[in-house]
Amino acid sequence: PFGFLRNVIGGKKIQKEDVSKVKSVLSQHLIKKNVAPNVANSLISEIEKELVGSTTASFTSVEETARKSLERQLIKLLTPNSSIDLLNEIQEKVGNKEGPYVISVVGVNGVGKSTNLSKLAYWFLQNNYRVLITACDTFRSGAVEQLRTHVNNLSNLSPEKHQIELFEGGYGGSDLVAKIATGAIVYAKQHNFDIVLLDTAGRRHNDAHLMTPLASFARAANPDKIIMVGEALVGTDSVLQAKNFDKAFGANRRLDFFIVSKCDTVGDMIGSMVNMVFATGIPILFVGTGQTYTDLRTLSVNWAVNTLMS
Amino acid sequence: MVLADLGRRINSAVSEVTRSSVVDSNVVDNMLKEISNALVEADVNIRLVISMRKKLKTKIESEDKPGINKKKIIQKAVFDELCELVDCGGAQVFKPKRKQANVLMMVGLQGAGKTTTCTKLAVYYQRRGYKVGLVCADTFRAGAFDQLKQNATKARIPYYGSYTEVDPVTVAADGVDKFKKEKFEIIIVDTSGRHRQEKDLFEEMVQIEDAIKPDETIMVLDASIGQAAESQARAFKESSNFGAIILTKMDGHAKGGGAISAVAATNTPIAFIGTGEHIQDLESFTAKQFVSKLLGIGDIQGLMEH
């Protein structure tokens, strides 16, 4: 898509004007991939800073140099700062008998929280942990039954029937939510569950009535990890979704990870993950790539960047 | 409405022009650029924005004759162009007929809000005196039938579904049959979420459609969808030929630009918008009203009188 810019080859000192044309081409390219315009522009002004005044390598056009620079930026952005070894962390806590490892998922409506929570459960079961799924979505119709169905399915797929159970407290208001969460953790201790997975109701990130209870929920349940599920389908709103969930837990608590769901539904338009990470610096734990339990993958940064650049 | 943000920007771009003493092509270009940016940031498909910008420019230039108020022309052109973007040439949305069965089938991407919208729509028609029934033909999603059942029970709408039958085609056909025999006037069929990348899922949708012959298929679209809206909507259109769109989650922060691109790409009108998680959170949709709201009613009043 950048063909028409192939002009100067090698050894050219790059001026601001050289970059300006490349800038708009690259930015449009990213926007087509579902990167939010302001994120695209920020990434590209970084490139401008890097390039202006530098000299193109031999046999390399300004355009090619800019592309390379963008590619490096994206790789840097999507590569987590420290390695993510969740299983190891869980093993430490569980091995030291410090109680169950508690993970909660949060996110806006319909993004795939409950489904990807069930995929996480499947992964933990495969690693021989005992998992307690907890129905803290006490609002949406059928939310409890949805999890019950998953627990039944997962129980049938497990080597041992009682490796997974559902903890539920029916439907009701937000006071009920914290009660169910803390109840589940006590139950898990008593019955030797290694991992407690807390599902929560979908909520609009711009509604204080719905976002405020998240902080007290997190205080009550004190999860080891809070994971935001965000979907690949969402457009520019992904920036604010990530920001608002990241700051929903008060000054001393942030999101730990993202799961980016529905990556199988967007083709090469995978920009929403760029938006989420750019907005918060929170790393991606997994990407969701389908509706079955095995459709949970570690993000290949190479694949993602190639897809974004292609 | 959160669209206000987009509306404000477009509005201020237009009034920037109307305030400046000379309206030359430079001023117009700046306005077009600002409007385009606002639309792209609202997720409107970037190609759509580029072509709209060209059309606007031509329109404004061609009507630029001496003695004609250029500012009025610009205001009206922007209003009309935005309307056209969401209006699809004034295509009519489906009107159910009394005293006969009207079968409505809901389709869409995963998690768009189909099941929730089914009950909202049922309530909408029930309040207008229709005899309405709901059919759950989603046999895939965990807890789908319970979700519909609990919603329907709350809203006192008769429903049909099965915990044991795994074939959605069978459930759909059985449910529609039953309600037809009982002289229901509106029968709303909920289906599983699906996406164009999975052929089998689309085939299933076509099979359900063949079995129940809906009078109207409705695509349910999440207002926060981004650039993928267009290709998904096109694919749904090709396979299901839906005749109306319902935009959900308009109470959220997103501005619905992606969904508007889907409207444009499929030339299919928006019938309703969903504005919350509760049963009554459904509003009917008209393009003029939508754009008026977008730009702030007051400014538009004058335009409408022309």
Ligand SMILES: Nc1nc2c(ncn2[C@@H]2O[C@H](COP(=O)(O)OP(=O)(O)OP(=O)(O)O)[C@@H](O)[C@H]2O)c(=O)[nH]1
């Ligand atoms: N194609 C695809 N579909 C997915 C993926 N993850 C979830 N889904 C589907 O998305 C829909 C919504 O999933 P849920 O898990 O119910 O979403 P949620 O966030 O819990 O929804 P609420 O609790 O209502 O806010 C379901 O139809 C899932 O099967 C994914 O990675 N790919």
Ligand SMILES: Nc1nc2c(ncn2[C@@H]2O[C@H](COP(=O)(O)OP(=O)(O)OP(=O)(O)O)[C@@H](O)[C@H]2O)c(=O)[nH]1
């Ligand atoms: N805020 C808001 N939430 C909505 C609206 N419509 C639906 N939702 C929520 O969006 C989520 C998904 O809605 P569903 O009706 O389950 O979506 P679906 O399309 O049936 O999902 P699948 O059957 O899994 O494909 C739920 O949490 C709903 O409460 C709306 O207009 N506004």
Ligand SMILES: [Mg+2]
């Ligand atoms: Mg859920």
Ligand SMILES: [Mg+2]
């Ligand atoms: Mg549904």
